[in-house]
Structure formats: C-alpha cells, structure tokens
Amino acid sequence: MIDLGSREPANVAPPAEAEPEQRRGVFRRLRESLSKSRQALQEEITASVFEKIDDETWELLEEALILADVGAPTTAAVVERLEHEVDSGAVPAEGPLIRDRLIEILAEVASTARAKIDLSAQPAVLMMVGVNGTGKTTTIGKIAWHLSKEFGLSVVMGAGDTYRAAAAEQLAEWADRAGAELVRGQAGADPGSVAYDAVSAGVARNADVVIVDTAGRLHTQDNLMEELAKVRRVIAKLIPEAPHETLISIDATTGQNGLRQAKVFSEAAEVDGVVLTKLDGTAKGGIALAIAAELGIPVKLIGVGEKLEDLRPFDPAEYAAALLAE
C-alpha cells in the first residue's frame, strides 16, 4: 500500500508475524463497521431480488446503488454492464452468481488507477487537502502515528491550517501521541510559510516524511483554491518533486457533490488519492466509486472509526463485498 522506496525493510516493515493477525483485524473491523450500513442495503438486495431475473431486478439493484451514493451515471454504467452480461449468457442467470459478479464489477470500478502512497523520497512530502469537516486533521494525526509507531519513520508535521480556531492545538495533540515534530505558525499566518518551514525542518533533520495539513475549504472558493496551488509551489521551491503525495479527505456521508470536490481540488492540487473517512456510520461512501469511475482517482485509505488503528488501507474487493454481503 505504501511505497517506502529504498528504506531498509527491517526498519520500515511491521513485524512479519503480526501481519496475518492484523489482516484479520482489518476484515473484522471493516465488517463490523459496515454491518449497520449493510443491514440497510440488505433490505434492498435480498436473495429474493434475484429469484426472478427481470426488469424489476435491475431496478432494485439501481436503487440500492443510488441509495449508497454511487450516483446515477456510475450506477447506470455498472447495472447496464451486468444486465448485458446476463442477457448475453456470459453470466448465468442465477441469483448468487449475479451477485458475485456485481461485487466483482464494483471492485473493478473501485480499483481504477490503483497506486501506492508514494513515500519513497527522503523526505517524502505528503499534503492533505479537503472540504471543512471531512476529517483532514484527524487523518493526518493517524497517518503520522502509523508511520512513526508502526514503521519507525521520523515524521515532521506542518500545521498549515492557520484559519480554523484551535486547529493547530488539535494537531499538536496528535503530534504528541505520534511522537512527531510539529511546525506551526501564528494564527492567521500564511499557510505557505508554515509549509515552507515544515519542509525545511524535514530536510534539515533528514526526516523520513513531512506531512502538511491545510485548512478546510470549499472547492467553490477560487481564492482559497489558488492558495492551495501556492502552498504547492512554495513546497516545490525546496524539493522540486514535492509534494510527492497529495490526498483529499472525503466524508463518506457526502453525496454527489463529492465528485465536484475531487475534481476541483485535483485541478488545484493534483490529488493522487482519496481518504474515505467516517465509514463507520451508516453511510456507504458510494461516492468513492463515482470518483474512481469518473475521475480515475483511487481511494487509498479508509477511516472506519475514531481509534488510531481505524485508519486502514482500502481494499476494493473487500469494500464491494462488505457493501453487498448478506
């Protein structure tokens, strides 16, 4: 999931034996967290839906995906494809097989343009962007914790959200927990200068990763989007290839507007991936499928709860299955 470049695997990889344990944990936690959302979806996709394959079947499938916020265009494309495959005989017209195929198709859509989180550079600069309240600061805190505690990397955090009251304090608490160094400016300071200071600090201390937070902003605020582009330019003055990874946080409860968010942020800040947050509610985060299908931006991480370990790599197949599982 994460490309750490030439760093010594012994330094960076979590202990090998911990792996299976952790994997199970992921599955269980995801299942648990999605169980409530699944209940709702199951009402739509019960076995009976597939008992008789007719127009109503496809309509009910469409309904289920729309209710999961997948959006009309992507839903239509997915269901049309499935219907076509069943009609042509490529997929037998049997309930369970159709459902399995649906999961496959959904997973395929979700795994568009899969790429690792690129942290191979030294220092690697990761920038976090997104709309207000989508969970940027929390996500950064968790990423820093994982990189530092699990992978043993040295992390510098830049408190680039100089706008929201007490945002820096919030990040300071996370830096403390993660044992990361925090670079912060005055309230209302230029976010570019904070980013510059953070990256310089990272270079000076030969840190492994520099994580730059930014203030939440609506994608319709042109001047604030321009500010993001400026923060990028400032960072690139120190390290031309940086930021190496830019992630956008998207709240799983977000509806079709999420597509606009991803598109406009991507134009201003060249977004490499999505962090789908707050998947522990009843929202299914189907907008992530639309973002992957229409914009080719993959989901890289998911947030399934408040705990540190609730930030997880995104597994498309697992996600699709969890959505539709009985």
Add this chain to the structure above:
Amino acid sequence: MFDQLSERLQSTLSDVRARGKLGESDIDSAMRDIRLALLEADVNFKVVKAFTKTLKERCLGAEVMDSLDPGQQVVKIVNEELADLMGGTGEEISLAASGPTVILMAGLQGSGKTTACAKLASYYGKQRKDVALAACDVYRPAAVDQLITMGRRAGAHVYEKGTDADPVEIAVWALERAREERRDFLIVDTAGRLHIDGDLMKELSQIRDRTKPDDVLLVVDAMTGQDAVGVAESFAEAAEFDGVVMTKLDGDARGGAALSVKAVTGKPIMFASTGEKIEDFDRFHPDRMAQRILGMGDVLSLIEKAESQVDEKAAEELQEKLKKDQFTLEDFLTQMKQVRKMGPLSGILGMLPGMGAMKQLKNANIDERQLDRTEAIILSMTPSERADPHLIKGRRRKRIADGSGTKVQEVRALVKQFDQMRVMMRAMANGKMPDQQKLMQMAGQAPPRPKVRRR
C-alpha cells in the same frame, strides 16, 4: 455537472412547454429527467420516487391534458409540488416565556456545529440579545478552544469547564449560570456523534432531559448524500429535534439533503450557513431552496417584485417610446429608479434562472454607488439635455460634471453608452433580439458597470 443537469432539466421543461399537445411518453421522459436531476441533487431516492409518482399523476390528470397550454401547466405543477415538498416559507425558533431561551445543537462530526453555534450567537447578538455558549464537546481535541475563540468573535460569553467534566453536568451548570446572569439565550454546543453510537446518543438525550431546551437544532452538512434521511431519523428519535441548520450552503452542493430531511421527518430547515464569515448566517427560505435544487432561479418572486413595482400602463408607454426611438435620458432615469426599488441589483441578478451557470455574473458585485453617480449625472442635466443628449458638449459637460460631483469623462461615457443602448433597445422593441455576445459586451460597458470581483 449540476449545471449540465439543470440545463438538461430546463431544456426538458422548455421542450414540454413548447409542445402544444402532450402524450404520456412526453410526460414519462420529463419525469425521468426530473428524477435524475433530483438524484444528482442528493434528494433521497425514496423521496424522489414518491415525488415523481405524485407529479406524474397530476400531469396525466385533466388539468394538464385538457389545458390549452399543457406544457405551461406541467411547469407550474413541478413548481407547486416542489415548493410543497420543501414546506412553506420557513418557521421560527420558539422562545422561552421567561429566563434564557435554551437552544441545543446536535449533529454528526464535521457537520459544522461549533461554527454554527458561534454564528447563531452572532445572529442573536446583532438583535441586541445577550447570548451565552456552553462548551459541551469534551471529546474532540481542542473543540473547547475553538468555541472560546469563535464565541469571542461572536461577542458571546462562553461557559466552559475544560475537557475533564461530564458534558451533561457542564450543560446543567451552564444553564444555572445563564439564569443567574440573566442571559437571553444559551446555545449548547455538543460533540459530533454518529447516530448509531448508542452511548453518545444517550448522553444527548440526557442533556436534553436535564436542560429542557426550547429548541433542539440538528446541524446538517448541505453536501450530505442519501444517508441524510437515516441520520435525521435517528436524531429525531434521540433528541426530538425541532428544526435543522443547514451548513456549507456556499458550496455548489444542491442541498437535496435538506429536502429529504423535511420530507421524511417533517422538521423544517430554520437556518442556513452560507459562508466563512461569522455573519454569513441567516434564516432559511425553503421555497427558494426548491428553485435552487432545480436550478430555476427565483423567477416567481422576481416577477412578483416587478409586478408590484412596475406600472403596467407606464410600461406600455415606454414600449411605444422605444419603438419610435423617443427614449430619453429622463425615461432611463425613471426606469433605473423603478428597478432599484426592487432592491439591490446583485440580489435581483441572483434570482434570474441560469445565473448559476454564468460564473462571472454569479460573482459579479454590482457597485450600487456607481448607480448613484449615474443618477446624479442625469439629475444635473437640464430637461432639454435629457431629451437630447447630443446637446451635451464641452461647457455643458463640464457644468454637469461639476454639478454632479463627477468627472467630465464619466459624463461623456454615460452619453456614449446611452446612445448604444438606445440602438439596441430599439431593435429589441421591434422584435429583433440582438445577439447575445453584443448584449454581454454592452452590459460590460454600460453604466452601471458591473464590477467582477472574485472572492
């Protein structure tokens, strides 16, 4: 994307409107587009389904099919049904008979509760009310600090006990203080919580039971998708909220969630937060939101406004004058005054349909002072100059500039642009539409010059 959809919907509706006779298949295809537009606006699927069903039944009914202009009837029905779904013209907060009015704020994480609390405090502060805030979000790091900072900006007092106290106890203690200190309002900020988190929902209903708030408001992010309904239902159960605060409406989200919440719980949207600044917060008008969802602009109220301000007979006279090319600066002045009676021009622009798609115009900030100057220039002219602006040469121009406190160049520009406008208006009065581009160009030149200011 939304613009495309609303364009499509509008073209469907104008297709329907253009047709003399409508078949069931015409209605079906219009319903499909309306359904799609509502789904893209994040209106809940089930709400959409029920809505289009009612709509179709009405459209297939006698009132449309037997009507002389069935297309027009369909458009009218869509408008009516949508306004009905959104529910009336808005409801008021209920105030306490004595002592502080207690407002409890609840919602999911990141919906914008703390900011909404401060904005609500500022809203009542401006009405000269003494407002206090209670900081009961002890879970999110630095939430208390945020409320203290924002409360200060809003000019409200903040009751806080740090993060170690129990939220229910803080709320009860804050209420006692508010009573003792004779505050007018106490707004209780609570932690964001998932509606499926049993413990936190129980805590919320405890705060409710102990403080007996006059109003419970649910804070909902305008960008919320299909799940808004489930969230609202859960909160309705635990907190029995009375109304909704819609946040982040300044984005380009269509806010269909608002419509769903109203449709499913019957609770009205009471306030809307429309910007970053603390004063970007106001009462919510459901009827206008309905229009926004369909991207139709607020044409109805614009027409109503115009009707109440414009004298029909005077309008006919004007039409004649335009045709005969007798339109003078005097008439222009009268027109301008009439338009300005309708309110600030930027507000009127916002009511026009399709303005959402025209970004430059949406952000256009019309300088009302420029209009004052134009008025002053015309008022400084003699009646004969107003009737025939070509009289205005060197010395007259100087006199007018001095009289109106403007510059000679401004007087010259006004006369020149008035000339161009007259040509254009004559063409329009004779039934020829000038091409769009020329019109736009002129809008850019003519006084009042719209200043395009990007935020």
